[in-house]
Amino acid sequence: xxxxxxDVLAHAVTLLDTxxxxxxxxxxxxxxxxxxxxxxxxxxxxxxxxxxxxxxxxLARGARPRTAAEWPDxxxxxxSELRHAMLACTDGADVVATVWAFGLGAEAPVKEMExxxxxxxxxxxxxAVASRTLVHYVFGHAFEEQTARQAVxxxxxxxxxxxxxxxxxGLALVIDGLRARLHGAA
Amino acid sequence: xxxxxxDVLAHAVTLLDTxxxxxxxxxxxxxxxxxxxxxxxxxxxxxxxxxxxxxxxxLARGARPRTAAEWPDxxxxxxSELRHAMLACTDGADVVATVWAFGLGAEAPVKEMExxxxxxxxxxxxxAVASRTLVHYVFGHAFEEQTARQAVxxxxxxxxxxxxxxxxxGLALVIDGLRARLHGAA
Numbered sequence: 001x002x003x004x005x006x007d008v009l010a011h012a013v014t015l016l017d018t019x020x021x022x023x024x025x026x027x028x029x030x031x032x033x034x035x036x037x038x039x040x041x042x043x044x045x046x047x048x049x050x051x052x053x054x055x056x057x058x059l060a061r062g063a064r065p066r067t068a069a070e071w072p073d074x075x076x077x078x079x080s081e082l083r084h085a086m087l088a089c090t091d092g093a094d095v096v097a098t099v100w101a102f103g104l105g106a107e108a109p110v111k112e113m114e115x116x117x118x119x120x121x122x123x124x125x126x127x128a129v130a131s132r133t134l135v136h137y138v139f140g141h142a143f144e145e146q147t148a149r150q151a152v153x154x155x156x157x158x159x160x161x162x163x164x165x166x167x168x169x170g171l172a173l174v175i176d177g178l179r180a181r182l183h184g185a186a
Numbered sequence: 187x188x189x190x191x192x193d194v195l196a197h198a199v200t201l202l203d204t205x206x207x208x209x210x211x212x213x214x215x216x217x218x219x220x221x222x223x224x225x226x227x228x229x230x231x232x233x234x235x236x237x238x239x240x241x242x243x244x245l246a247r248g249a250r251p252r253t254a255a256e257w258p259d260x261x262x263x264x265x266s267e268l269r270h271a272m273l274a275c276t277d278g279a280d281v282v283a284t285v286w287a288f289g290l291g292a293e294a295p296v297k298e299m300e301x302x303x304x305x306x307x308x309x310x311x312x313x314a315v316a317s318r319t320l321v322h323y324v325f326g327h328a329f330e331e332q333t334a335r336q337a338v339x340x341x342x343x344x345x346x347x348x349x350x351x352x353x354x355x356g357l358a359l360v361i362d363g364l365r366a367r368l369h370g371a372a
């Protein structure tokens with residue numbers, strides 16, 4: 001039975017969400033779809049290429065309408081969407097952060113933040129640093145939150161989850177730093 | 187041949203640094219030391235306990251003297267030490283961030299930042315958020331840098347490494363946010 005690329009990608013996301021990143025192999029994906037691994041490689045040239053497509057699919061599924069008018073709120077929308085998209089899929093933070101580090105995908109959030117800051121007349125040298133700082137913060141927070149929740153849910157560790165809802169507070173701190181820098185430069 | 191706990195821990199760090207996190211299993215560690223896995227479990231009750239000890243050893247090996255007098259520079263010392271300690275061992279960022287998320291170890295940097303901010307009379311509600319925001323930023327940046335450098339070094343991906351040296355710039359942005367918050371509250 002033949003599968004097109006989007007069937008294979010959809011099953012890869014389901015496999016990741018159900019069994020975690022360690023289970024997402026070309027061999028297992030082929031076995032679950034009843035095809036040889038070579039049939040998977042026909043659509044995705046490598047494991048990295050598959051992971052990149054999975055990361056972009058995780059982000060696409062998390063897309064929400066944009067409503068904010070001012071740049072600080074626009075940045076919050078992008079960061080919040082990114083966080084929720086990653087948390088919605090098992091090991092999503094690990095996959096998206098890894099693919100972004102590989103330079104193979106998951107570039108939309110940083111590119112959107114760069115566009116927001118450029119439109120707000122933020123100096124070029126600050127646009128790249130601010131966008132990268134925000135995405136590093138989001139990845140760091142989401143990785144902690146997802147790792148902690150998954151491990152507690154599996155009974156692997158016991159820890160309090162009380163500190164985790166501070167995402168917006170930390171995000172506001174980074175945005176305040178950017179605002180201070182702009183006022184200082186003005 | 188009997189091994190004490192520190193021998194086993196030292197070999198675990200070497201195994202991690204040489205072959206990466208996927209290779210660090212109780213079975214392999216036992217095989218390389220010429221003992222049954224049960225001998226490893228005698229010193230470390232679980233894989234999570236071993237990982238926690240490895241993370242704390244990575245941080246201990248990266249310890250540097252403290253010289254800064256003012257809180258912003260003191261925070262920079264802690265964050266910079268944490269980053270360098272993680273980057274010095276293969277998959278160090280992944281291991282340290284995971285253990286911290288488990289709540290099983292790697293707590294020294296956050297505790298030290300909390301102490302610095304408390305000594306600087308930062309309001310309690312900001313101490314925890316600021317320390318967590320800084321550590322999330324450091325983890326996010328170090329995870330990208332290490333993942334990118336390791337993948338490029340293995341020939342697994344091709345990407346520019348030019349953006350990676352911006353660690354201090356992003357850190358300064360977060361610290362500026364904290365400074366702005368303190369001035370605003372004063």
